[in-house]
Amino acid sequence: MTVTMGNKEGILKRNNVRIGGQGQKVLVFAHGFGCDQYVWNRIAPAFESKYRVVLFDYVGSGRSDKSAYSKERYRSLHGYKEDLLELCDALSLENIVFIGHSVSSMIGALAAVERPGLMKNLIMIGPSPHFLNGEGYKGGFEKEDIEGMLQMIKGDYNEFARFLSPVVMQNASRPHLAADFERLLCQNDPDIISDFAEATFLSDVREDLAKVTVPTLILQTRNDAVAPESVGEYVHSQLQNSEYKLMEAEGHSPHVSDAEETISKIAEYLSAV
Numbered sequence: 001m002t003v004t005m006g007n008k009e010g011i012l013k014r015n016n017v018r019i020g021g022q023g024q025k026v027l028v029f030a031h032g033f034g035c036d037q038y039v040w041n042r043i044a045p046a047f048e049s050k051y052r053v054v055l056f057d058y059v060g061s062g063r064s065d066k067s068a069y070s071k072e073r074y075r076s077l078h079g080y081k082e083d084l085l086e087l088c089d090a091l092s093l094e095n096i097v098f099i100g101h102s103v104s105s106m107i108g109a110l111a112a113v114e115r116p117g118l119m120k121n122l123i124m125i126g127p128s129p130h131f132l133n134g135e136g137y138k139g140g141f142e143k144e145d146i147e148g149m150l151q152m153i154k155g156d157y158n159e160f161a162r163f164l165s166p167v168v169m170q171n172a173s174r175p176h177l178a179a180d181f182e183r184l185l186c187q188n189d190p191d192i193i194s195d196f197a198e199a200t201f202l203s204d205v206r207e208d209l210a211k212v213t214v215p216t217l218i219l220q221t222r223n224d225a226v227a228p229e230s231v232g233e234y235v236h237s238q239l240q241n242s243e244y245k246l247m248e249a250e251g252h253s254p255h256v257s258d259a260e261e262t263i264s265k266i267a268e269y270l271s272a273v
Helices: 005-014 077-090 103-114 143-155 157-169 175-186 190-201 229-238 259-272
Strands: 018-021 026-030 052-055 096-101 119-125 216-222 242-250
Touching (some): 005 077, 026 077, 026 103, 096 103, 103 119, 119 259, 143 157, 143 190, 216 259, 229 242
Parallel strands (some): 026 052, 096 119, 119 216, 216 242
Antiparallel strands (some): 018 052
16 A cells, blocks of 8 residues: 555544554554553553554544444454554554454454565454354354344443443453443444444454464463453464463453553563564
8 A cells, every 4th residue: 555644644543543662663552342542551551661552443443533434344354454554554564563452363363464574473362263153163152142242232232331341351359340341332333333243243264364474472361251262272273373371361351451461471472572
């Protein structure tokens, strides 16, 4: 993609891109479904003394330019992949370390397949290439579960947010985590988040995993109801060059619930590579 000054500024505004830190190496943090770059607020600053840090919101999320939203573009994960590639082009980035949570792990994988030279390393937190159970594959959800969740989003979005938050966060002894995530979910446009949910929970990126050649770290948590351990192990088995780390953290969002351990695991990997 050829980026002019005008569309560079437009892309950075569109995706609410924020840049901090210092250093030659670049870390790009990408949020998951229903979230925005706010979820990295306890993670990103820990790396700013050694790395240039890039944060952004996918179109339709957070403080992105929602007027740029297109149902046609974002009905699959490839639309979000284009967001990522375009903002990297706008910033002239290469050899980045891409850190993606949940669905962003797969968005990063798709970008790595299309643009092999873009990433030096890929870090996946709670990845899932396919959420549905099937023959020989346990994704964690039955088809009726996903259909019911999608219907709930369209019927009563606030009820959906109340239902999903404790499922995602776990950590029942720390109810504020679920409450904070519920507030974050409720900031979304229900129509846009409904599209993002379909793109996320109905996607199947399994066949693309074998095409990823970028060295990858998989961070898997315990008691993850969204992307269970069997899924993280599956991703590890399908990637050519991956490392698998089972964390002490519980739930689907260790970067929020257990920031210290998440920082430690990422820093340990980066120092080794």
